């Protein structure tokens with residue numbers, strides 16, 4: 001009896017298929033775990049150097065408790081992911097997510113996310129083609145997924161990180177216009193992109209998002225990388241108010257995309273979102289929140305979230321634990337039923353997201 005049961009369990013686990021058929025990896029650059037789990041930082045809010053319109057921040061994002069504040073700031077994360085998915089990285093509760101690369105800035109971080117390998121030789125944000133095969137390229141090489149992989153990003157270094165030339169993956173970033181048979185919305189977005197000038201070094205996240213959404217509606221990609229950048233941009237400019245609005249906007253976009261997926265047969269109940277950031281920012285010395293990198297303490301500290309049909313609803317994970325940025329690539333592939341390898345020391349899959 002026991003043997004039969006064991007056999008049954010074994011065969012069940014061997015043949016148990018994941019429900020996930022589509023993977024979206026989504027990032028918002030340099031958004032701190034401190035705001036994700038604690039909402040608006042009251043010390044920074046008081047500082048005139050960083051905040052020009054305190055009332056607007058108070059009215060929009062401050063609550064009676066840190067829990068209320070974070071829910072106002074990141075409504076999708078706290079109303080949906082915290083109920084139906086998983087949220088990691090609340091260090092106040094002993095739950096840690098770390099960057100493994102020693103640099104704590106963007107290219108090394110995105111390489112670690114996408115190739116699963118913390119590569120010490122990547123030590124700048126220069127536009128150099130990545131030598132590491134990303135999980136996007138690996139998945140695009142699978143016959144079932146060929147041509148079903150794409151990336152839309154605000155930052156214009158991503159064509160190099162994803163190596164669009166050798167991988168064949170379309171990467172729309174920076175000043176890139178939408179291509180091909182354009183929808184009316186794409187024509188409009190292209191027009192805005194051509195004519196709108198601003199301080200933004202690449203483009204605004206809203207352009208990235210709505211271009212991405214049109215692409216997704218039209219082409220129904222099965223593997224998609226979406227990357228926002230304004231959180232980092234405004235932080236470097238020392239604009240704490242704008243940083244908060246950028247984070248809130250990114251959260252709303254991710255929520256909108258999730259709603260779209262749940263209303264679309266190609267995606268409904270078979271799509272997993274993996275959401276995270278590329279690096280942390282300063283906190284110990286309060287004024288260093290604007291910055292990150294090796295010289296700023298603790299910028300290896302990040303957060304991570306997951307939501308999808310195979311991911312148990314653990315909500316905010318408040319038990320001691322340690323995850324690493326290099327585990328995302330293998331987890332993404334595993335959810336689709338593939339074992340990601342690229343000849344490098346790739347981080348292990350995150351079992352809690354898979355079971």
Ligand SMILES: [Zn+2]
Nearest residue numbers: 029030106278
């Ligand atoms: Zn960054």
